[in-house]
Amino acid sequence: MLLSVNIDEAGYSPDSTVLKNIHFSVDSGELVGLIGPNGAGKSSTIKSILGIMKNVKGDCQASNYAYIPERPILYEKLTLWEHIEFLLTTLQTDEKLYMTRANELLKQFQLSEFIHRYPESFSKGMQQKVMLVLAFLRQPDLYIVDEPFMGLDPRAVKRLLQSLQSEKERGAGILMSTHILDTAEKICDRFVLISNGRLIVQGTLDEIRERSGIRGGSLLDCFDVLTEGVSDVRK
The missing domain is CATH 3.40.50.300 (P-loop containing nucleotide triphosphate hydrolases)
Structure with a gap:
């Protein structure tokens, strides 16, 4: 359970x-x-x-667990890619596999071209996709x-x-x-x-x-x- x-x-x-x-x-x-x-x-x-x-x-x-809130919670001063790099520092995982999965998820959710932009400027839908990418990168036991x-x-x-x-x-x-x-x-x-x-x-x-x-x-x-x-x- x-x-x-x-x-x-x-x-x-x-x-x-x-x-x-x-x-x-x-x-x-x-x-x-x-x-x-x-x-x-x-x-x-x-x-x-x-x-x-x-x-x-x-x-x-x-x-x-990973929590995906209804209203996205993101850091104002970090780009999308910096969010991904910061998350990596909190996990005990293989960096190469992590980055491969990050790029796959970014492509899947059509965010690859926005990696050096600040999510605070994104639409609500794009911000929600960022939250999804970050959650799926963690691969927790529970969502x-x-x-x-x-x-x-x-x-x-x-x-x-x-x-x-x-x-x-x-x-x-x-x-x-x-x-x-x-x-x-x-x-x-x-x-x-x-x-x-x-x-x-x-x-x-x-x-x-x-x-x-x-x-x-x-x-x-x-x-x-x-x-x-x-x-x-x-x-």
Whole structure:
């Protein structure tokens, strides 16, 4: 098991609860979709896993991971290539293999011609691709990905999905937060459905269909049924 999440309660202050009874895990070689509408508690769950949420009752244990945030975080004074060189200094890896992989990823995400430019001048989509390249260069045991499709063009989305599949085959586990349910339905092995800060259901698509009572239904259809009437934990 690469990630174990056992959150009894979590909030941004001692008297404010935004999450309640969130329990799930991620194993090697699987992609788990953390899904729900905007404001469901997906980002708060990730913050709890990363240790950013200070008021957490429970425990989250994660293996060596790479985090890809929804909003890119980059150094203003470093070029794209300098980001790659800096990351190398933090890793124990073969430099030649690392640089070969870096160039392959830059080509894959169509960033090769921008390596000597500053990412702060890039578009949101290009900055997101930089974050993806840096994460895939690390080759961690676990990826924690928050809304990865925001700002990416269709070709970049395809490249991202190919890379995630390759990392799964390598044995990495992936937790991917998204509210784009049609894409999640196609690529995720299991799902963790959250609404209003509560875990509604988790399992494979077939298991979720069974819980919702919609035989052959889409993930969105099942989610609508399962989240109807769910009260907010903050009330």
